[in-house]
Amino acid sequence: MSLILGIESSCDETAVAVVEDGQRVRTSAVASQIAKHAPHGGVVPELAAREHLSALRPVLNEALTGAGITLNEVDAVAVTQGPGLMPALLVGLNFAKGLALNSRKPLIGINHFLAHIYGAFLESDLTELSAAATYPLLALVVSGGHTSLLLVDATGRAVTLGSTIDDAAGEALDKGAKLLGLGYPGGPVLQRTAEGGDAGRFHFPRPLTGGAGKALAPEQRYQFSFSGVKTALLYHLRNHDGEIAGDWLRDTAASYQEAVVDVLVTKTLAAVREFGVKTLVAAGGVACNAVLRRRLEALTPSGVRLRLAAPRFCTDNAAMVAGLGWHFHRRGEYSSLNLDSFARLPRISRVPFIG
Ligand code: KG4
Numbered sequence: 010m011s012l013i014l015g016i017e018s019s020c021d022e023t024a025v026a027v028v029e030d031g032q033r034v035r036t037s038a039v040a041s042q043i044a045k046h047a048p049h050g051g052v053v054p055e056l057a058a059r060e061h062l063s064a065l066r067p068v069l070n071e072a073l074t075g076a077g078i079t080l081n082e083v084d085a086v087a088v089t090q091g092p093g094l095m096p097a098l099l100v101g102l103n104f105a106k107g108l109a110l111n112s113r114k115p116l117i118g119i120n121h122f123l124a125h126i127y128g129a130f131l132e133s134d135l136t137e138l139s140a141a142a143t144y145p146l147l148a149l150v151v152s153g154g155h156t157s158l159l160l161v162d163a164t165g166r167a168v169t170l171g172s173t174i175d176d177a178a179g180e181a182l183d184k185g186a187k188l189l190g191l192g193y194p195g196g197p198v199l200q201r202t203a204e205g206g207d208a209g210r211f212h213f214p215r216p217l218t219g220g221a222g223k224a225l226a227p228e229q230r231y232q233f234s235f236s237g238v239k240t241a242l243l244y245h246l247r248n249h250d251g252e253i254a255g256d257w258l259r260d261t262a263a264s265y266q267e268a269v270v271d272v273l274v275t276k277t278l279a280a281v282r283e284f285g286v287k288t289l290v291a292a293g294g295v296a297c298n299a300v301l302r303r304r305l306e307a308l309t310p311s312g313v314r315l316r317l318a319a320p321r322f323c324t325d326n327a328a329m330v331a332g333l334g335w336h337f338h339r340r341g342e343y344s345s346l347n348l349d350s351f352a353r354l355p356r357i358s359r360v361p362f363i364g
Pocket residue numbers: 020151152153154155178179180182183194195196197200293294295296297298299323324325
């Protein structure tokens with residue numbers, strides 16, 4: 010049995026987790042900084058870094074106590090290397106290096122984007138990952154920073170079918186909520202505001218879905234674009250001379266959320282059909298969204314296994330980091346103490362949890 014300590018600090022949650030054999034989550038401690046960033050309407054990188062610095066030690070203690078272990082008992086320290094906010098990432102990475110050095114444990118640098126996908130496999134039977142029948146696997150990663158479709162074969166080779174060319178889906182929800190004066194983070198508050206609303210009352214565009222008589226170029230088939238939806242909301246607000254409240258607000262929130270979900274589901278299911286996908290994974294903060302989850306559950310074809318990451322492993326957490334870290338540990342692949350953070354997502358050609 011191996012225990013991996015995971016550390017996550019790429020954005021506005023400070024998280025530490027202990028995961029057993031890439032699977033069983035002993036503890037997943039998360040300290041959210043939302044209240045600190047909310048007055049600014051978004052995450053302020055330097056403020057995030059400062060908060061991580063003061064939160065990491067207590068969150069580490071909480072995780073170790075919760076797991077009933079000491080640092081000596083972990084087999085390796087896995088840490089988010091990127092992508093994310095550079096000042097925030099550096100705090101977690103340097104903290105992890107200090108722990109690894111002091112306790113003489115190996116260090117493992119983890120790609121946050123791939124960790125999100127792995128979040129869908131925590132607390133499940135990992136034999137699924139080595140079964141040929143699981144592939145091709147398609148992962149929809151939707152968060153505040155990412156909107157991508159990644160296709161993975163049984164050997165672990167991966168290709169990005171498409172990503173957003175402007176805003177991420179979570180960003181579109183966050184910005185939309187801000188325009189509506191709903192606060193930060195926008196995804197959850199927009200979802201709550203939209204409850205019971207009429208999602209068909211207002212029409213918002215579905216960019217790059219080939220609607221409105223515009224044929225899609227082949228490379229646009231799996232690309233996403235959300236900035237036009239946000240602009241449409243801005244005009245919708247300008248053209249409205251009443252109060253931003255009541256039914257109007259509820260129906261606007263529902264219609265806006267519906268446009269974002271519709272684009273995500275349409276493109277994902279087109280890829281499922283085109284590539285004969287056997288397993289569909291949805292992960293990242295936006296995969297918490299109840300409308301998106303319900304729609305995927307209803308529309309995923311029978312014969313395709315749908316794996317929705319559990320909500321607590323959708324938004325940023327360190328269990329996904331520790332879980333993925335175990336796959337490096339079992340192969341003895343460790344990082345050097347010179348490990349550097351990176352801000353942007355590199356091209357993904359393999360996933361580390363197969364083989
Ligand atoms: O994965 P995550 O915690 O951080 C990033 O890696 O970006 O995702 C945060 C994003 C935010 O944009 C937030 O608004 C969105 O996930 N989100 C949601 C919901 N919960 C969080 N979006 C829609 N519905 C939700 N229930």
